[in-house]
Amino acid sequence: MTNRTPEKRSLDGERAPTMPNLSRMAPVNRVFAAQLAGLPVFGPDGESIGKVRDVVAGLRLDQQPPRVLGLVVELSTRRRVFVPMLRITSIEPNAVTLATGSVNMRQFHRRPNEVLVLGQVTDAHARLAATGTRVTVLDAAMEPTRTRDWVLAKVAVRERGARLGIGKRRSSLRVLPWPDVSGLSLTDLSGQPQGAGQLLMLFDTMRAVDIAATMRDLPAKRRYEIADSMDDERLADVLEELPYEDQKELLAHLPEERAADILEAMNPDDATDLLAELAPAEQSRLLDLMPPEESEPLKRLLTYSSDTAGGLMTSDPVVLTPDATIAEALARIRNADLSAALATMIFVCRPPTETPTGRYVGCVHFQRLLREPPAELVAGAVDTDLPALDPTAPLAEVTRYFAAYNLACGPVVDAEDHLVGAVTVDDVLDHLLPEDWRETGLRDVTETQEVKNA
Template sequence: MAGTNRVYAAQLAGLPVFGPDGESIGKVRDVVAGLRLDQQPPRILGMVVELATRRRVFVPMLRVTSIEPNAVTLATGSVNMRHFHQRPNEVLVCGQLLDAHATLTGAETRVTVVDAAMEPTRTRDWVLAKLAVRERSTRLALGRRRAAMQVLPWNEVAGLGLTDLAGQPQGAGQLLMLFDTMRAVDVAATLRDLPIKRRHEVADAMDDERLADVIEELPEDDQKELLAYLAEERAADILEAMNPDDAADLLAELAPAEQSRLLELMEPEESAPVKRLLAYSSDTAGGLMTPEPVVLTPDATIAEALAHIRNAELPAALASMVFVCRPPTETPTGRFVGVVHFQRLLREPPAELVASAVDTDLTALRPEATLSEVTRYFAAYNLACGPVVDAEDHLLGAVTVDDVLDHLLPDDWRETGLHDVTDGADGADLEEAERA
């Protein structure tokens, strides 16, 4: 196998994976090792690779022809395309070993695993040969320097068996550093692959804003499980940080008593839009909408409108349209005037008023419109976003195409990915041989 002779797991995570002809396959998300009963280094069984469809599959190390600093290349052949599931004797190197607490063999020195290095053997196997560790100190003496990192052979570090990892509390600093470069949807997929204990440790270490973004991307059952794990006060804080429509969807799945309790713990200004959304059925325009679109008054300028939709935190679908209303501009607004499409904003002089560019002919949705009616509306007008108004022409919110697709897809689409494909017997047989 070409490439380097020592690869650190934290550097491997996120690398692009290419096929033998240079075609893009996906990205490395983790390394799978088989733990042993003796002190010998664990054998690297393969990698967890995330395909473009978000599906995570197991790729045996025998299929890896090279590992370079900027990419991993696979050999020609079949790979089992079933979704990756961790087996009892396996450990996820990034997901479970990083931040694990251990001791040095034959000593009382306590250390934390910072990284893990895999190296090839003469038999073409790869093993988890080295561990980068840092001494843990219970003292915070003034002027004390952070302990230096050591790279030690696997057999010089104790306390990393499966039972050890399952029982001990574990930090999440190194794992969160890996997550910093990943989208929330990719972090959510990684969390789903982790054992429950590790998932909870990561959730405890995340800040509220980041955890809220990740929970929005989890399947419904995982959302409820994680919310139930959190203390009520923090669960309410997470709901406040979520988009109101996503928070309403999650609360709608909870028991009435639990729903009421969490709404009471939320700040009134944060719970008010969520309560309004809960009044609508989830498969109507009112249940699908977000109450926080970009709303401006007619006397706002084109430059102001462009500044609003340039906001990096604004979802692309919401940035496609500015809603023009009479004051107040908080939903439900004053009288709805019309919309300005972002392409029109790009064509107008910055000093012009948005009133001069308003599209008053676009039909608005009513909050009671059914999912099928909303779907036909988006198809007919070729929109990414559409207004929802009440009988008195007050803007209540906006429906975005991604929320429509979310409700059109099967309930388990986040778990199975976009395709449920299983490769031929060769891929399955190879996986069984590698992971035996």
């Protein structure tokens, strides 16, 4: 099937640049939001999903470029849904392709810390930060960062009152870095009160575990303000570092639909641990709000006792088939979203590669990957001698296993020889430490460091 679309032009009348393929990003790419409007959206097998209607960004309280969270896609039924950027495989001049044909069918609702680029940023009145000149925003361009996120890096503006007569078009239109245009902050466009603004700006430079320690010392009202203003992925990271009681308190504050989204964004093992702390009725409601492909792994993990390998494991390790290459394996563990412990090992299985997988073949240690030619198959580097953990193995056995084999990550294989997950050493440590270690541990570390520096 050939898609024919009119040639697109940029705002100044020049031919619009080709939009990038997200899986093969060049060092610098730029996509204007207006170019995305109306583009058809397809699944990985070419099935039609809908059309792009807007771009969703998470605005900040300062003037720094906001992160692009995803797209608003209108389905054939006229329902508008949200598709996260991580689900998008490529953006081409005539189509957007998703990594999966399954999308969350919940009606899209904008949250307080979010803004619609076409619906709210376009046509907004602003000023040039340097001169105070009044301008109208015509478009905004998103660009990828080194961390694989996308941000609204550029703004196309025209001086207010400038006419489009001969000789005026090019001179009045300017494409500027986002910080050079004032009046586009969270407060200006979304009406969000400043509240925790200074803390949010500080948190941008902090690790999730340090943010969690800081939030525990804040009043509940301020914690809620911060949670409301964080994007889902960031809040999920912070939630994983909080004690269970604080996790439950914050989750109870959130609307149920957003609480389900946060659980989806958490690591499966951490999400399962939190769900296990909730009342059965609340647990069921949250699971029902998730797409089946997100909820089913969590339901499986909930069937295991928390002090067994099955209860400790994540259902989302790195899995490849035997015919994958060393280069593919290295690309997978290079993923910035992968934890350091999970990135130490590739698991090789027969299809399917989603847990529970086909027959488990063995594992490949990342150091072995570094020693092999990139074009070789992972099948030739598989370690078949490393024993696997049984899902019912108790915590003491899991601890001895990690100590005996000096591992950061280990496979969990069921009686039918299917890989069902992987345990990482950080999850073992979490369960070996006292229950209140999150409340006292960071303070103890800080105090010890202060003594050393005295």
